[in-house]
Amino acid sequence: MRLSQVSFRYSRRGPWILRDVELTLRPGSVVEVTGRNGAGKSTLLRLLAGFVPPARGSVSGRPRAVGYAPDVFPTGQPFTVSAYLDHMTRVRGVSPAAAGDLARRLNAVHLLGLLLGDLSKGSAQKVGLIQSLLGPPDLLILDEPFAGLDEQTRAELPVILGEIAARGGAVVVSDHQNQLREFPGADRWLVADGAVTVRSAGTESGWRSEPEPGPDPGPGWERDTGRASGQGPGTGGREVIEVLVDPGEADEVEQKLRADGYTVRRTA
Structure with missing residues (x-):
């Protein structure tokens, strides 16, 4: 998957959030996206997922099966967790058992009978993660997935991400809590001043901008x-x-x- 000269702003006269971004996302890669609040991390994730089109440039090679979990899961829906996940398994064309298996792994079985509107932020985050992982996806995009999670789930989620990458899926995670800083082989994307700089796993030269090497930002x-x-x-x-x-x-x-x-x- 490739972003070529991608620029984005939310209105024709609004400020540019991202400018001339060049990125390549390869199968089997795990990427941690970071940067200051308001830098454009969530915008970049939505561009990758295909929820918003670029104002300029192009996005090519996006996998067909995309899983996405926003930083705030929308709980204003009149369903129980179980009914919602059953519906999502039908939409994704997977076995209903897949949602149950993920609920067990993410310590969420006790939530299945609850209404979505009654969930805490951490519990709602688990439901968002479960629906994003159904498939499993060929491209998984998670926006602040560790926020509000219990210790058991924090430990299990990186294991699941590794499994997706091992089967050839690409994983992109925006994470203020740096839970993937020790993840083996993970690349890092830094979003700042409308640009995205890249640090590939195993490189000694530090940060770079694609396609041409840029100055090391320190x-x-x-x-x-x-x-x-x-x-x-x-x-x-x-x-x-x-x-x-x-x-x-x-x-x-x-x-x-x-x-x-x-x-x-x-x-x-």
Whole structure:
């Protein structure tokens, strides 16, 4: 699948969200998309899924079976979880047992009899994940899928993503919580200032823009230890800012800073 010179804005006179994006998504690849809030991550995912067309450029080679889970699952539907998933299995042309199997793996069996409108955010997220995984899809796109999930489901979801990639499916995940930072072989796409820069798994040169190699935007996503510091993506210099937080908040703050493209070093 390829994005060629893709640009997008939401109105004819509105600002460009993405400009002249060149990307290639290969079968079997797993991609983590990150960037600051409002950078255009969700827009990029919707372009990949085919929910919105590019204002300029083209998207080619999109697989026929696409699974997509938005960052907020629409619960304003008059169905139980079970009835909704049964309907989705018919739409996808798969066995109703597929939804039950995924519900067990994602710790969601207890939700099947509930109304969609009664679900918490984390529970609704599980339903969105289940419907996106039915098939399984040849292209899976997940927007902040780890938000609100319990520990068991957080651990199981990367296993499922690996299974999809192993059978040749492509996986693209936008994730502020960096749950895939240790995922073996994952590529990284950084969305910033209307552009998408790429770091391929196993490369030593760091970030690049497709199709021609671009300047390395810095070591903003490496895993370090030591003193807390920060450097925003796209800046020409580098400054150190010390941030003091309560021990119980340290992991959450670190994840948010890394998701926004900053280098973070923690003291022992």
